[in-house]
Amino acid sequence: ATPASSHVARPGNHAPAEAPRSEAVLVAIGRVPNGKNLDAGKAGVEVDDRGFIRVDKQLRTNVPHIFAIGDIVGQPMLAHKGVHEGHVAAEVIAGKKHYFDPKVIPSIAYTEPEVAWVGLTEKEAKEKGISYETATFPWAASGRAIASDCADGMTKLIFDKESHRVIGGAIVGTNGGELLGEIGLAIEMGCDAEDIALTIHAHPTLHESVGLAAEIFEGSITDLPNPKAKKK
Known part of the structure; x- marks a missing residue:
């Protein structure tokens, strides 16, 4: 089969005479909050200078009976974060004393290979003055990864030292x-680390x-050379 072709054209004096063609086009211009465009101010809802609607941990705006969730309330602008915010807002509206206060929110870059992370990065740990170890x-040492032709991957954990x-x-x-x-x-x-190391994972x-x-x-690895192993 012949790969599909895409082309991108733009108007203006600086546009090329012929639109470039490629097999894939990546749009990476980012997103801008549109809180001000919603005219939320007409309802008395406070919008910050960037266009985000301010909410508390119950997703309530400065107007007690108006709630906001999702991208419009700020970073990270991720669907799974918005869904959980929606759950909390609905529970609060129903009279429950629930709060949106997660320790971490996972992120994924859907590239090939995928890049996924959760919690603190090494840079963030340094900025917070946390003594850490990685x-x-x-995956080159994983039989499943080798069999699945993805042995160039890796899994990294960051621990409080x-x-x-x-x-x-x-x-x-x-x-x-x-x-x-x-x-x-x-x-x-x-x-x-011990909690995870002692949990039996399928192989x-x-x-x-x-x-x-x-x-x-932990120094208990047997699938690879173990630099932490105690010498007898």
Whole structure:
């Protein structure tokens, strides 16, 4: 089959005479909040200088009976964040004392390979003055990754050096976003490296790379050379 072709044209004096053609076009111009365009001010709803609607942890605006959720209330502008905000807003409207206060929100770049992360990055940990340590399991050591032709991936966990608690994680590889759930749950529940390392993960799976990364940190890894192993 012949690959589909796309072309992008733009008006103006600086536009090329012939529109360039390619197999794929990436639009990466970002998004701008339209709180002001909604005329929210007419209802007394406060909108900040950037165009976001201000809300509290119950998703209530400065007008008590008006709630806002999703991209319009600020970063990160992600669908799954908006859905959870919607749940909280509905519960509050129904009279429940619920709040939107997640420790972490996962993010995924749907590239090839996927890049997925949750919690703190190394840069953010440094900025917060957190003493941390990382452990990375290369998918080249994963039988499932090799069989699935995605052995160039990796799973990285970030731990608080003192408490050994998981504070962040990143995965690069095919369907990497599918592996974020355990890491996000570990951060929310305050799990440490041992909690993950002692959890039995199915084999052979890409998912077990999370447990193996924790084993690397713990010094109990047997799938790879173990630099932390005690010498007898």
